[in-house]
Amino acid sequence: MKLLVSALEHxxxxxxxYLVKELGNEVDLSGIFDSSLGKSIVDLRSTSIMGFVDALKKLPFFFDLKDRMVELAQDADKVLLIDSSGFNLPLARAIRKRYPDKEIIYYILPQAWAWKKKRIPVLEKTITKLCSILPFEPSYYSPDAPIEYVGHPLLDEITVHKSDIAYSGKITFMPGSRPGEIKRLMPIFRELCPMLDTHALIVIPPHFNNKQIEELYGDISMFKITHEAHKSLAESDFAFICSGTATLEACLIGTPFVLTYIAKTLDYTIAKTLVKLKYVGLGNILFSHAYGKALHPELLQKEVTAQNLYNAYQQMDKTAFINDAARLRELLKHGSALRVSQIIKEL
Structure with missing residues (x-):
């Protein structure tokens, strides 16, 4: 089977x-993906963007990339789109227009339930199979929509779960993976670190070289560098984490943490206007939807100061968090790679 893939995010x-392992050797990949999986048509580093302003600057590049993917779809048996709705939804529409009978699977769907609900009818009309990773998401679609909750992919990857507090004296700092967010958070993390009587670990993406680390992170002599996020979180008593997938990873592992996020003022203003959500972190969104309350603290924009982070660390009920994290795992049930591989083969 020839499978055209569009997976832009790390x-x-x-x-x-994990999905490729389940699909086996009978599937040949083409398109956009990590170089470790085969020959991608583009270096993923060139697709990285941070916020609305950066996205506008790169529009010509992405238009050209979309056109290349539409041409490749001609020879593909099926198309798999993963996340990245800003690119993948226009791509899906272009492929559907050119090849009306092409099977298109969308895995990790656009968060149309959070904003732009008008996208839902477009998704139902354009996509052959919608693979949802959020248990409440199908309820936003019509009863006959081709959508299914397939489980959550992080439960394929995370095997360590905390059941109680076992003090290790370690705290993990995760300032994100994008240059802008790293530069905005690191001065605050450096100020916070001496306030904590702990061994500080900092998670740095493995693709950064020494020059990039020095430029983005500054003086990190007070931290121990690690590239293994799950291992670091599992070993730590607490964490300070930039908004993103890592916050849900910490929830599923059971490591108490504070979500910290500082965006460009314009990007934050636009997002706040468009997205009508009470919480930023996906763990909080999921938990509040099911149980009516937040799972962990969130500090955003000007709230992100060393003193506020320290106060949140001191005041958080860490035992309650660990118990609630177990409830979140029960809500999500299982991983998704096996079911999505079955859907790809069955269609």
């Missing part, structure tokens, strides 16, 4: 690797 490619 997290999407981690999930894709």
């Amino acid at each position: 997290s999407a490619n981690i999930h894709l690797k």
Whole structure:
């Protein structure tokens, strides 16, 4: 089977690797994905963007990339889109227009339930099979929509779960993976670190070289560098994490943490206007939808100061968090790679 894949994000490619294992050798990949999985048509580093302003600057590049993918779809048996709705939804529409009978599977769907609900009818009309990773998501679609909750991909990857507090004296700092967010959070993390009587670990993406680390992170002599996020979180008593997938990873592992996020003022203003959600972290969104309350603290924009982070660390009920994290795992049930591989083969 020839499978055309569009997986632009780092997290999407981690999930894709587990999916490829389930698909086996009978599937040949083409398109956009991590180089470890084969020959991608583009270097993933060139697709990285941070916020609305950066996205506008790169529009010509993405238009050209979309056109290349539409041409490749001609020879593909099926198309798999993963996350990245800003690119993948227009791509899906272009492929559907050119090849009306092409089977298109969308895995990790656009968060149309959070904003732009008008996208839902478009998704139902354009996509052959919608693979949802959020248990409440199908309820936003019509009863006959081709959507199914397939489980959550992080439960394919995370095997360590905390059941109680066992003090290790370690705290993990995760300032994100994008240059902008790293530069905005690191001065605050450096100020916070001496306030904590702990061994500080900092998670740095493995693709950064020494020059990039020095430029983005500054003086990190007070931290121990690690590239293994799950291992670091499992070993730590607490964490300070930039908004993103890592916050849900910490929830599923059971490591108490504070979500910290500082965006460009314009990007934050636009997002706040468009997205009508009470919480930023996906763990909080999921937990509040099911149980009516937040799972962990969130500090955003000007709230992100060393003193506020320290106060949140001191005041958080860590035992309650660990118990609630177990309830979240029960809500999500299981991983998704096996079911999505079955859907791809069955269609």
